[in-house]
Each structure stands twice: as C-alpha cells, then as structure tokens.
Amino acid sequence: MQNFTFFAPTYFAFGKGEEAKAGELVKRFGGSKVLIHFGGGSVVKSGLLDRVKKSLDAMAIPYVELGGVMPNPRSGLVYQGIELCRKENIDFILAVGGGSTIDSAKAIAAGTVYDGDFWDFYQGKPVTKALPIGTILTIAAAGSEGSPDSVITHEDGMIKRGASGEAFRPKFSILNPELTQTLPAYQTSCGITDIIAHLYERYLTNTKDVEVTDRLIESLILTMKNEAPKVMANLNDYEARANIMWAGMVAHNNIVGVGRSQDWTSHQIEHELSALYDCAHGAGLAVTMPAVFTYNLQHDVMRFAQIAVRVWGCQMDFANPERTAKEGIEALRNFLISIGMPKNFEELGAKEEDIEKLAYTCCYGRGNEGGRIGGFVSLEQKDVEAIYKLMVF
C-alpha cells in the first residue's frame, strides 16, 4: 500500500425530509448571504426550490438565485455566477441538483475569490481557496457531494476538463433519497453507471496487496448489482434509492481508493464523447468501460478475473483465467444493457469517422500530458483509437 492522506470533512444529513435543515446548516457553516444554484425545471416543479428558500427564510438568511445549469455544465454560466456573487457579496453557495450543478457551483466558488480566469483551475492550477459550498443532491451519480472534484466544459472549443482541490469539498451535503424518486429510468441508470465507473477506475490499480480497498470497492459494485434492478422495477423504491445514494458518495469521497494507484482511463476517453456529442456522461461510460477493459485485459488478467468472480459471480476457470476475466467484462456489459444503457457508438449517437479526432483530443488536448493517458496501462493515441474502434460493432 502506498502512503496517503485522507481528510473528508463534509457533514452529511441523509434521509427523508432532510432538506428542511438547509438554512440551519448554511448558518452552522458560516453562510450569511447565499447563492442558490440549480439546473432546470424539475427542482422548481417539484417544489424543492421553494422548500429550500423557506428553510433559508426561517433562518433569516438572504439569497439570490441562479438557475440554468445544463448536463455537462458550461463555462458561460460559471462566468455569470462569478459576476453575480461578487456583485451581491455572496459568501456561501448552495447547489441544489446533481453533479453538474454541484460542479458548476464549485467553479463559481473558486472563481469568485480569484483574480484571474477560473478556467486556470481546469488547466492545472491548484484550487486553494473557494467560497464555502453546501449541496442538496437530487441524483446519485457523480459523487461530487463528497468529493474535491469538479468537471466543466469550456464553450470555447467545447473542452471538458476537471479540477480538484480540498477547497472544493462541500461543507455539508443533504442526501434525501426521496428527491431521486422522481428521476426517470434513463437518468437513474446513467447515475448508477457513473458510480460503477468510479469504482472500476479505482479497482484497476498497479499497487499490490490492497485487499481492504479491493474488498470495499467490490462491496459497492455488489450493492449496485443488487439494488439497480430493484429501482428499475420500481422507480419509487425508497430503500433501493437510499442504498444507491450512500454507495455513490462512499464510492467517490476516496475512502475506498486510498493508498493505491488509480486509472481514470474510461473517464478520460468518455469525456471526449460527452463533450463532442453532449451525451450523458453515464451513457458514455457504459459504452467506454467494456472497450477499455477489453483492451487492457492482458495487462493484469488476474485482476479482471478477481472482479469477475467476486462481483459478477463467474466461476473461476483455473485452467484459463482469461476466459473468466472476459466473462466478467461481458457480465458488466450485460448488466449495463439490462438497466437501459447503450452498448455501442451507434446507440450513443457517436460517429466512427470522428475517432481520430476524439483520440487526438483525448491524448493531446490536455496541455501538458505528453500524448499519453492512463493510470493502469499507459496509452497513446493509437491505443485510444483502437479502444474507440472496439465501441463500433
């Protein structure tokens, strides 16, 4: 195991009706004037936004509102938010929505207290300072409610990039599974797929002897495997929603990923797809993961066999572990198909003729990465092209 530090000081309030505590928690964590940041109509239509405002009103905390966050959140709204926060002397940002809204809130939080262009943080500048952030989560997926990460798409060139820093970690996050019960099946599945990807990207490590984190990661994928069919059968299943929601946080606050090298190849390859085609991140990952894993299989057959046996219930073929390893990847693909995810380029709306461009941007569009990606297997443009080609069938 590698040396590591772990510090995750987010306060979680989990369960039915917990959004009523929003005002109390903003006050507890020092907010005196709030930007409420949100996406589109569902937060308004469901009455959630009104309940949040009421909770702030009850604590006599003034607020301004900024809606309009889109999936794959954009730089334009971030710039607008920064301007608004400065003008209104905002000292706390409350994100009401999913990962996109939270990521947008993080970008605004850092940009407001920074003299330069917020995009600097998404080009590698460390995030050391930001306004405090609270979240009220409406979809189990990105894990942004407990993570120090944010992903934004710059509209100049549609470049999708991530930034990270402890200042991005929310002070509090309210997780009420009821708020996810109104999500359509497709968005629910996209969220489940994203959670599974966060787990696989940590599982695919070159660090030896990491049984505790291996087992923890497996336990969370097993949870997805068990709970996803329940929620697909009944979108109102509170208990299944609750299990998925807590798993989604634990999957990404890194308590299960410490002390080991991680991968993030599938995320990097997927980001090009959602940036270019504006597809859902989870849907892109569903197509990307089996291709990446198939391409990287030979690098560590036993690791893929281990997850096949322990998570997907495959019988170990002791004479031919590779067969078991492949069976595990097929089991993942079939599981994702079973919850309504696309399986290939065609279903995703991606185009074969874009592959060279996608692979080039993936490897060279990140500034300083020398044309290579991957924490598990080091990949160059021709490898990434080959992986995209595996998605065309």
Add this chain to the structure above:
Amino acid sequence: MQNFTFFAPTYFAFGKGEEAKAGELVKRFGGSKVLIHFGGGSVVKSGLLDRVKKSLDAMAIPYVELGGVMPNPRSGLVYQGIELCRKENIDFILAVGGGSTIDSAKAIAAGTVYDGDFWDFYQGKPVTKALPIGTILTIAAAGSEGSPDSVITHEDGMIKRGASGEAFRPKFSILNPELTQTLPAYQTSCGITDIIAHLYERYLTNTKDVEVTDRLIESLILTMKNEAPKVMANLNDYEARANIMWAGMVAHNNIVGVGRSQDWTSHQIEHELSALYDCAHGAGLAVTMPAVFTYNLQHDVMRFAQIAVRVWGCQMDFANPERTAKEGIEALRNFLISIGMPKNFEELGAKEEDIEKLAYTCCYGRGNEGGRIGGFVSLEQKDVEAIYKLMVF
C-alpha cells in the same frame, strides 16, 4: 434505511514514517503546548517517543509528558492528566499508543475544560467540549483514532463505561503500519478480534434493506479473514498490517454503520469480563461473540445465514438455513481460535461462580438502563446469565 448524519473530520496521515509529521500536524490543528500521553515501555524502547519529541521540537512546540496508561485505562491517570493539563496550560493532547492511550487522552481532554468530575461524561452527560486531540496509533484494534468514543474503567468499583461525543473525535491521526510490526502475536490477534467485533455489532441490525452497509461490513470482515493469517505467519508483514490498520479505522468511524440499528451486546457483556479479570478486551470478545450470537440466533436466522455464506464461505442449506447460520458462528469461533484467541471461560481466566454477579452488573450497573441491554435482541439479567453460561464448556 433510517435517517442519519455522518461527519468524520479527522485528518489521516497513513504509511511509513508518517510520525515525522506529528509536529507539523499539531501546529496545523492549533496546538501550541502539548501533553504527550502514552502507555508503557514499548513506545519508549522503540524510539517512537523520541521521534515524536524531535518532530515537536522541530516546530518549536513545547510539551510535557504523561506515561503509564494501562490496558483498560483507569480513572486515576485521567485525574492526574487533567491536573497536569490545567497546571501547564496545555491546549493539545497527543496520544501515542493504542486505543487505551487514546481513550485516556479523550477523557483528559474533556475533563480539563470541565468544571465537574470527568466521570460525569461516562455516566451519560454529553461530551460537548474537549481539548483538541491528535493520535499516533501503535495497534490496529479499537478504532479510537477515528471515532468519537472512549472507554474508561473507574477504579472506584472497577466500573468500565463508555462516553461519546464529536469533541472526542481526533483532529488528526497518524497511522504507520510499521509501528504495529513489533506487536506480539497475541496483542495483534486481540486487535483483529476487536475490529471484527466492531463489524459484527453493526451487522446485527433490525433495520431492513441496508444492502450497502451490509456489503461494506462484510468486505471488512473478509479483509480480516484474508489478512490475519498472513500477519500470524509473519508478524513483520507490512502489507497485511497496512490492510488491517485501515480496515480497523473504517470499521469504527461509522461510515459502514450509518442508517441502521446496531447491537453492542457483545461489547457490553465483554466489558464486565475485562473489568473484573483485567483480561484483554479482544480476548474477552473472542469468547463472548460466539456465545451471544448462538443465543440470539433465532431472532434472525437469515441474517446469520447471510454472513455465513457471504463472509465465511459456507454453502447455503436452503432446506435448513439454521444449520448454515450455526456453521457461520462456528467458522468465526474457529477463525478466532486459529489466530490464538481463547475460546471459553477457562482459557480467559473467568470463573463460573461469578456469572450471577457479572450479569447483574452488566444489566443494572449502568445506572439508568432498566435492567436491559442489547440493540438486536433485548436481553435481561437471566438472558445474560445464560449467555455467560454458554462460555463455560
């Protein structure tokens, strides 16, 4: 799943040589004059105490020392520590040792800033204020390095009681598995048993549909099952020690125990044994757990069958789940015996003739509990007597 809150803002520095950061971390978390609290000779002999002092010296942080913590830490040293902290104007306590040292440090931390008797907190008064605490852990066991809990034995009557409160949660904890490599096999096994108990006590719940925490708990017991034999075969196995050490923290900071009723019957029944006979807490738990689980088996056969299959690898007997459930308890008992733990009253040094007294103190010695214990099955004195009798064979 029940509503819950979760907030675990301890900073962890994990790995080889991390104790060199002690001074830096004390400073970061606001300490300007430190009480170094420790146990006996091993911390001195190993040179750890000198390294810690050097690290404080390097940051020009003054300190005083208080050694002498014993297993099952006592009230006498706590009173002494409180007096010393007040006299020396200590504003930070650094515990160097295992759970006993950390628990003693927590008691001193709360007592120093409290006008009354610190024992009030161990009789139910909420802990709302304490000096900040840092820890350098030398045994993977109690989980006190990441928990808000402390257990102290009052020398007036040898009463062992727990207290809890967010002010007890360490500001930082340094976990270096190397520091545990010098531990003898017996103490190592006691620690492993304590960790397993923390997991079982959370597993035995009456809350339905808690797949995510069930799976997380199982993953940590599986880790113990896999890593304990490695460390028993080679006490110097750094990797096995590292896996056990992180699992021990995750097992008890409650991230795997949220949203569900918990049990703590085995701990309560064991506390009477270690209070009366001064046996190691882990050894007492090894004898207690199989007896408690056997007695409570009928309350939820399927829960015991589930852990038997998922963790202990038992084949499910679909015609007779009770047989599988019992097989799981026997597998646990045999595992504990295999790592050198005692199996019954005799090996523990406990006496059959004390059973009535033990059961009475367990049920009535806690002030206000109306003669009943147990979060999984409600037990009265006659039940507790029957459980102690199951340990005599």
